[in-house]
Amino acid sequence: MVSAAAKSFDNPDETKTPPKTNAATIKLGDIALTKVQLEPGWKWSECVKPAVGGESCQAGHVGVVVQGSLHCVQDDGTEVTASAGDAYYFGPGHDGWVVGDDIFVAYEFSQDAKDFGPWKTA
Numbered sequence: 128m129v130s131a132a133a134k135s136f137d138n139p140d141e142t143k144t145p146p147k148t149n150a151a152t153i154k155l156g157d158i159a160l161t162k163v164q165l166e167p168g169w170k171w172s173e174c175v176k177p178a179v180g181g182e183s184c185q186a187g188h189v190g191v192v193v194q195g196s197l198h199c200v201q202d203d204g205t206e207v208t209a210s211a212g213d214a215y216y217f218g219p220g221h222d223g224w225v226v227g228d229d230i231f232v233a234y235e236f237s238q239d240a241k242d243f244g245p246w247k248t249a
Contacts, residue, residue, distance in 0.1 A: 145174050165195075201218065210226075
């Protein structure tokens, strides 16, 4: 990794846009940062599952919410809502949805870009 770098989310390395989703990822060496924007009415099982399959999201997520709220239900029944100002971790095996009428905006961090964002890629 270089000793210093800066990139803008206005010119991401990768963008994913399933329904009601805009996820812009920038890569800094082996670190990936994704700006996740989810519209009201977004739900993983309705907006992303059709594109990736599976019964639940198999990616892990570590992030910070800057706007809105997202409710997550793990396959084991654990439930958590992350709202503006919260840091969060959602482990593999969950569904999630935007709560309320505000766009959900968060920044997520990962060391393995292929396992990153609101879905897992191959």
